[in-house]
Amino acid sequence: MGKTLAAYAVFAFRNWLETSFQPNLFTLDDLHKLIAQGDAEIPTVAYRQKLVKKIIAEFNALNTEGTYFQSFFKDEDLYQPGVTKIEIAASDFPEDMTIAGTLWGYTDRDKFAQGQGGFYRFRAERDQTRGILKLSNKEEVVDDTTSSTTAMSLDAVAKRIDRVIANFLVGNMYQSVYLPAERIGINVFRTRINSQLINENLSNPAEQPTSLERYPYPIEAYIRFLNGSLGLLTQDYGQNVSELGKRILSELIPGKFSYDEDHNQLQYQLANDQAARNIKFSLVSSSLKSLFGLDLFLRKQGMGYLLLDEPEMNLHPERQKLVADLLFGLAMKLTPVVVSTHSDYFVKELVNQVLQSKISDPQHLGSTQQVSVYEFTATGVRDLGDITEREEFENFDHTTNQINQRYYQLLDQLEDDGGSTDE
Structure with missing residues (x-):
């Protein structure tokens, strides 16, 4: 399995998560309660564990029949049900929930049709100290600004809020x-x-x-x-x-x-x-x-x-650096960002960027924890860890060293034969 197929597998998961997965953490009944009470609190750790467990179980179960992956790769020999497996684990989900808050306005279609107003502002905000996600849903008077807001059924609103919560708990969807x-x-x-x-x-x-x-x-x-x-x-x-x-x-x-x-x-x-x-x-x-x-x-x-x-495709080395x-x-x-590359320039510039990020960090960690690099070789795939601690990248540098070594050997041979390296 090469880098491209590995990227395909990541995309297969993201596509399923974005287009097919239903979190079902927040239901229509929950929305009715939120409208009636105006506020609600969700324990983030418990809900996140429940959500991650559900995602893992449902995605990994796709291997049972394999029809999703066969249709995705379009190659029956590449993905064989019962033989090939593409699975995820809890470690594949980021721990940091970075969304600080979101504001979204919607109109209750049924109430609006009856001339009863029904414009709401929904907000979800994280209380990190208490480990909760605070939800609020306040009804406002419809004015010229809000009356043009797309009216939605409450069922559609509940599903959207469900996605907002899931998006908050497991990264952007x-x-x-x-x-x-x-x-x-x-x-x-x-x-x-x-x-x-x-x-x-x-x-x-x-x-x-x-x-x-x-x-x-x-x-x-x-x-x-x-x-x-x-x-x-x-x-x-x-x-x-x-x-x-x-x-x-x-x-x-x-x-x-x-x-x-x-x-x-x-x-x-x-x-x-x-x-x-x-x-x-x-x-x-x-x-x-x-x-x-x-x-x-x-x-x-x-x-x-x-x-x-x-990303280096058809680019001059200087432009490869800029893309990095x-x-x-x-x-x-x-x-x-997920990148598969053959470019030594790209990887070395990435090292420089991580090193630069460490300079202003008292613990000298910088963006190390946000950047993961994996080496693909004929013997398998390995995590290279903190790339700033590596003196060389064998996957690239071995070939570079071979070329340079042969260059100097040829120069020495030319001098031994009486030639001039200045010619």
Whole structure:
């Protein structure tokens, strides 16, 4: 099993968690009580243990029939029920519950239809000292601002609150995005491939289609992500990206992408081009094609996991370093990032970033606990631990040392034969 398939497995879990899993921690009866009382308290530790146990049991049970994974990988030889297993454990869930509070307004559809008001502000806030999640639900008078709020049935409201609580307890459950190594070709032939997939009954593997499609679901999901996100090209990165991140992006993508909806065509405009000339997407550099999906992801509101296969693809070493800096900054802003890479430049720059984070930390831990690196070799997978404590990365450095050693041997041989190394 290689790095890409490992990333696929992570995405298989995230996709199921986001599209199929029902927490059922907060029910319609709970909502009626919350509306009547206005406040409620949830013990976070007990609820989290219950939720994690439920997620593990239901996801691991998917291996019994294996239809979800077979549909996900689109390869009967790759995933074989009863032989292959993809499982999760309690250690796969982050311990830190980082959401400090959330504010959300909704309108009770039935009360609003009867002219009885029914606009509420729902809030969930963590009381770390007491180990509880405090819920409040206050009814307000409908005014010009709140009357335009989308009205929802109470059943839909209960399900949304259920997801909010689960999201708080086990990490963000927003839609994750997988940027596959095939993204350059997919970006160019997006429309053609999408039409083919539609004809082949494209569907989420969680829906258990009756026939297997041609492409692995991560490929299909990327095409869906592109098609559904092109409108984001007119939006700014906003709070998703720090000012440093925006400066890095301006170096990686010095111009801007745009979408011509009338002609269903992607374009790129060079920076500081007074004539505002647009270049067809198919003609831009492979490095820009490689970065296009990342650019769209960073414009999303409510970013989930980012899974990125070979971020160094088609990039000069200096740009590989910039991508490492960008992704590290994104991860430190609590957007989980999963990367598979062959790049020595990327890994070494990641080491530098973790080292830098230790300088201002009295305990010299920095972001060590937030960064995990695993080495994939023919003999298996191993956790490299604190990457700043490693003098070399054998997976990369062994080859580099071999090349350098041969270089000097050849120079010595050339001198012994009477040649000149200055020629």
